[in-house]
Amino acid sequence: MRKRHGERLLFEIERLDIAAASAYVLTGVNGAGKSTLLRMLAGLERCDACRIVFEGRSMPLHPYPAALRRAIGFVHQHPIMFSTSVAHNIAYGLLARGERRQAVAPAVEEAMRWAGVAHLRDTHPARLSGGEKQRVALARARVLQPRLLLLDEPTANLDGPAREQVIALIPTLLERGGSVVMACHDRDLIGLPGIQRLKLREGRLEVR
Template identity: 40%
Template sequence: MMSQISIQAHDLSMRFKDRLLFHVPQLTLGPSDAIYLTGDNGVGKTTLLKILSGLQKPTTGKVNLQNQSWLYRLFKGNTKGGIIYMHQTPYMFDGSVFDNVCYGLKFAIKDRQTRRSEAINALRMVGLETLADEHISVLSGGERQRVAMARAWVLKPSVLLMDESSASLDKESIERQVILAKDLLERGSTLVITSHQQNALTALCRRQWTISNTKLIERADLQLVTKDKNKDDYAFG
């Protein structure tokens, strides 16, 4: 069982010169939370995720990590059970598909054969095991996003911040993401997902945050997300 991380923030704000991007008096994330973060372009969704991951400092306030044994940030850390931020266009290392998935495991698992087994299993779950030895440059954008999801999942993060990671993906790629996301939720991980379109990935969310007029608003009336049997889209009840 991975050690779980709870995130709390108070008086969190981000300002660029004279422009206030957002101010959040209080924010709490707990184990197994699945949050759909929405808002217009430019309101600060990506900035908020980067602040929560520790990749960017806020103008005011501080993010506190409770029950934290280690913090893993964008493959600059060295362990499982931390925080991972996934960008819409994820960075890929110059190497094979396998090397990209296995990179973080080099710090977490010492045995080479165990690392290989874990990485191949992750690639199998996203349907790319046959491309394990191919150079990352041969992959399409959607396949790279699958690799990024496998690379995150294999580390079993306590918090996974998915920034438009399903944008422009086909249905199969999104479904592959959903399988891994569900597994993480069952393990107690926390997910925050930004997306301009509702899909099978955002349907996992039971909470919704919206950034509007510099404020972070939570929809108190958000219920289970249901799918119209005759359509491919999802709606909040």
């Protein structure tokens, strides 16, 4: 997996193994390419000559495979919300997949309870705090039951209580057998039990 910015080689990764029901933190100095790597895995940034093995099948990352669109979720550092309600934002992905509304409603309710935002179900996203938006974004991704969830700086710019609420949700993302990779600098996230560490250093990926 290789990425260039003009003539500059940002990184060249020979191999990245992600196990089922496992959590990883991706660290590195600013500009090392952490967010870029997550965006490439999510199909949000082009990855030339990159291949991935998923469920025993080798496939290119460009054009991005449909199987990975259903299997991989991405939560941005600054989540974008639709100008509707919290409940509709969480339901959107399921409705876009064509799921029946009768099945969507209980799934959304469960996701809101999990994220601690059920009391905000009818709230316009513009009225949410940063921590509330991040928890809604996590619920919106989790309700799709991705095999792999990519989180870009999930606690950045959050105050103490909001940060602690988000950190508390991270271990529970593994309960359904999915995996999580988080780009972050947060020492408390890095120090969570069972978290494996990946580090981008000078264009190479180190497994710790």
